[in-house]
Amino acid sequence: MTTRLGWAPYALLLPSLLFLAVFFAAPMVQAFGLALQAPDGTFGLTSIERMLGDARFRSAVATTIALVVLVIPIQFALAMSMALVINARLKGQGLWLYIYALPLGISELAAGIVWVSIFTQSGWLNSILMGIGLIDSPITWQSAETPWLLIMCVVVAEAWRATSIIMIILVAGLQSIPREFLEAADVYGATTWQKIRRVVLPMLRPSLQVALILRTILAFQVFATVIALAGSGLNVLAGEAQRWATDIDNDHVAAAYAGLILLLSLLSTILFIVMLPTREEHQA
Amino acid sequence: MTTAREPVPMPRPRAGRERIVGRGLIYLGATLLALFILLPIYLITVSAFTPRENAFDFPHSLIPTAVSTDTILFFINASGVIDSFWRSVIVALITLALSLLIGAPAGYAIARYAFRGRSGYRLVVLSTRAFPIVILAIPLAVTYRLWGIDDTVIGVAFMHTALALPFTVLITSSVFVSVPRELEEAAQTLGCTPLQAFLRVSLPLALPGLAAAAIFTWVLSWNDVFAAVILTLRNPTLPAKILAALTQSPIYFQFAAGFVMLIPSVVVIFVIRRYLLGLWGRVVK
Numbered sequence: 056m057t058t059r060l061g062w063a064p065y066a067l068l069l070p071s072l073l074f075l076a077v078f079f080a081a082p083m084v085q086a087f088g089l090a091l092q093a094p095d096g097t098f099g100l101t102s103i104e105r106m107l108g109d110a111r112f113r114s115a116v117a118t119t120i121a122l123v124v125l126v127i128p129i130q131f132a133l134a135m136s137m138a139l140v141i142n143a144r145l146k147g148q149g150l151w152l153y154i155y156a157l158p159l160g161i162s163e164l165a166a167g168i169v170w171v172s173i174f175t176q177s178g179w180l181n182s183i184l185m186g187i188g189l190i191d192s193p194i195t196w197q198s199a200e201t202p203w204l205l206i207m208c209v210v211v212a213e214a215w216r217a218t219s220i221i222m223i224i225l226v227a228g229l230q231s232i233p234r235e236f237l238e239a240a241d242v243y244g245a246t247t248w249q250k251i252r253r254v255v256l257p258m259l260r261p262s263l264q265v266a267l268i269l270r271t272i273l274a275f276q277v278f279a280t281v282i283a284l285a286g287s288g289l290n291v292l293a294g295e296a297q298r299w300a301t302d303i304d305n306d307h308v309a310a311a312y313a314g315l316i317l318l319l320s321l322l323s324t325i326l327f328i329v330m331l332p333t334r335e336e337h338q339a
Numbered sequence: 340m341t342t343a344r345e346p347v348p349m350p351r352p353r354a355g356r357e358r359i360v361g362r363g364l365i366y367l368g369a370t371l372l373a374l375f376i377l378l379p380i381y382l383i384t385v386s387a388f389t390p391r392e393n394a395f396d397f398p399h400s401l402i403p404t405a406v407s408t409d410t411i412l413f414f415i416n417a418s419g420v421i422d423s424f425w426r427s428v429i430v431a432l433i434t435l436a437l438s439l440l441i442g443a444p445a446g447y448a449i450a451r452y453a454f455r456g457r458s459g460y461r462l463v464v465l466s467t468r469a470f471p472i473v474i475l476a477i478p479l480a481v482t483y484r485l486w487g488i489d490d491t492v493i494g495v496a497f498m499h500t501a502l503a504l505p506f507t508v509l510i511t512s513s514v515f516v517s518v519p520r521e522l523e524e525a526a527q528t529l530g531c532t533p534l535q536a537f538l539r540v541s542l543p544l545a546l547p548g549l550a551a552a553a554i555f556t557w558v559l560s561w562n563d564v565f566a567a568v569i570l571t572l573r574n575p576t577l578p579a580k581i582l583a584a585l586t587q588s589p590i591y592f593q594f595a596a597g598f599v600m601l602i603p604s605v606v607v608i609f610v611i612r613r614y615l616l617g618l619w620g621r622v623v624k
Contacts (some may be wrong), residue, residue: 063533067448068460071508078479079467117353129489135373140369152374153612157380160604164563164578168377168597172386175590179382182398193397198568205590215379227616247361269468280562281584283593286586290543293565300477300569313474320471 091311102307115290123274126213130238134221142229159219166216167283199288228262264331272320387598394591414595423580431560433496438507446511465504476569499560513547551614558607
């Protein structure tokens, strides 16, 4: 069958390759072309210098990195807890999985707005805190004067929205660990914590690596959650790319910001591959 | 601790009470995590169904006192919202159709054929996920102006297809892998052409999985805001419209908008809940 239809698989792949060439590869290359051009079309570092010299550049880099560094560990702790709950096979396992996976379909913007209803001055958090008598008057959580509170608002919203993707990857990883391994650990009297540290985590390494890489790349692009919760109170890289592209109408500086996001993503990917080598990479 | 000299103890069932307490703690943790996910969804729902004049009442009561569709209707009737809603639906449908049309054949090929370049192709598709989406939208906006499809539904749909295609290829390939190849071969020995064998045997068996993949593609497109903001101006999709309106709109407009964007996601995840692990888990490997 394979010999008779030797051309068939290539014919089936061709449309997707063509589409990705035009709408994925070409724009990627073009982005660097744009970033290395001035608006008048001459090549050089003008647009990159404009980005570096922009008043918001430093705060955008700092805020984006702060968000990544704060959000990722929280998300992994939450996702790991959720995955262990799913793996414990409670009653109604499907329901637990559905609840934890719910945010998988929720957009950044919708998630941002959901948490606006909680953090806004006359919102749910203040209502609840007043209700249980912890505060006497509402606290202003979202103010440009307290950027750390704004960052915490975004961290909580992102932890809520984007933990499920990690959870799903970890659950799939956990399910591939043979039950006998854990039973053997039981036989030798291992505590739950020992089982997690000595059996589960080492075997989960490939899944953890994939989840870390994927989630970090996404975290560097954080955008709508920040706009919804912080408005102009916080600058992030993707927000600056959008501002230069639509408000200032300078695609070149916007492309420079996009290129910077790509660079940071690639650096983090390399970092995770070096830090968490899986077995195959050890041998290679 | 047992020393090495002592006989290895038999697997002892843990004491009943200890086990029950441990189990209870897991249920407690599970419930707290579930509340963290569900409570905000409940709260935005209450906010969206609170009448506009009560939006600033403080403190709110967790059990709604006045329920009305006033806020939702205000949002729906705001200028441009209905138009952008339909635009979003159409963009997502085109994205769904295009990515299945282009991606499913490729998924089928890597599931069914052993051919030169198969692992290379898989690598190309996987590596697209290492590139931030943000970087595509800006150059595409420039290209679209040259092609004359800037600010159009089809332009946004092309971009969303580029985002969704790698997922579609990997998901459909895992769907076709789960349909036994022997069935297709049996159909061919009984006189079917390869195409007939595919259409009459594999396709019907793969249909639920393909539907799940399609629905997931739809939601990827429905949720995108960054690309839509960059690629549209006068013809925004719903998220782009809402993002642009955020700063000038009253807070109850936002609550209704958040709720309306949220609903399809919650429904979609419910519909494809049985496929979630298959969709994501296997894609990862």
